Amino acid sequence: MRAEFVNPFLSSLVNVLTTMAQLEITPKKPQLKKTEIAKGDVSGLIGMVGDKTKGSLSVTFEEELALEIMNRMLGERPTSIDADVTDMVGEITNMVTGGAKRILAEKGFDFEMATPIVVSGKNHTITHKSEGQIIIMPFDSEFGRAYIEICFD
Numbered sequence: 001m002r003a004e005f006v007n008p009f010l011s012s013l014v015n016v017l018t019t020m021a022q023l024e025i026t027p028k029k030p031q032l033k034k035t036e037i038a039k040g041d042v043s044g045l046i047g048m049v050g051d052k053t054k055g056s057l058s059v060t061f062e063e064e065l066a067l068e069i070m071n072r073m074l075g076e077r078p079t080s081i082d083a084d085v086t087d088m089v090g091e092i093t094n095m096v097t098g099g100a101k102r103i104l105a106e107k108g109f110d111f112e113m114a115t116p117i118v119v120s121g122k123n124h125t126i127t128h129k130s131e132g133q134i135i136i137m138p139f140d141s142e143f144g145r146a147y148i149e150i151c152f153d
Contacts, residue, residue, distance in 0.1 A: 006030075006150055009057055012099030013148055016092055016117065020074040025139040025146055026136055033134040036127055039147045042066050042081050042120040044093025047129055048101075050111030055130045055152030057100075059093045062144035086118040093118075096148075 010027060017023045038058035047056045061069070063081055069092070070085050071077035078085060093116040101113065119126070128134055129153035139146040 005053070005109065005152070006135060006137075008097060008100035008103035009148055009150055012096045012103070013059060013092075013139070013146065015099060017069065017146075020092075020095070021069045023072060023141060025141045028138040028140060030135055030137045033136040033149060036125050038119070038124050039136070039138070040065075040145065041124075042086060042089050042118065043117045043123065043124065043126055044089045044118050045126055045128075046093050046097050046116040047114040048097065048111040049114075052109060053111065053152050055132060055150065056128045057093070057097055057151075058126045058128075058147075058149040059086055059089065060111040060126070060143045060147040060149070061089065062146070063076045063147060065141055065144035067117075068143040079115060081120045086120055089120075090116045142146060 014025060017025055024094050038060050041063040043058050043060040045058040067077055068084050070088055097113050130151050130153045132152045134151045137148045
């Protein structure tokens, strides 16, 4: 998977969290992911299909980070992951994918986005709908980690 295809998703997540939650996150080293078990506690997953490619993206947050983002974006801090938090993660997933879609369209990659699904709980699974390798990119923050997984044919 080429960096020119992956980087718009990474920069879009940084942009969304900086703009919407005034939260700084720092990218770490990308890795290949070999399992479907999520690294965090709540994940948004969205499928993408275009003429040149198909794949999916997930954005996963550790619980403490998700609760802090909720607090910063909406001014309320639930005590655990609830329906409002999962809705927020779905919306962040949409915003990240939409931001990356704009960047990629300028490079000739056009795709349609599905509606995101959100899964939560310890050791939940993320099932990507393509055959490619899964690239996982961790991000650090003072409130925990976020992860982007990208998988394209």
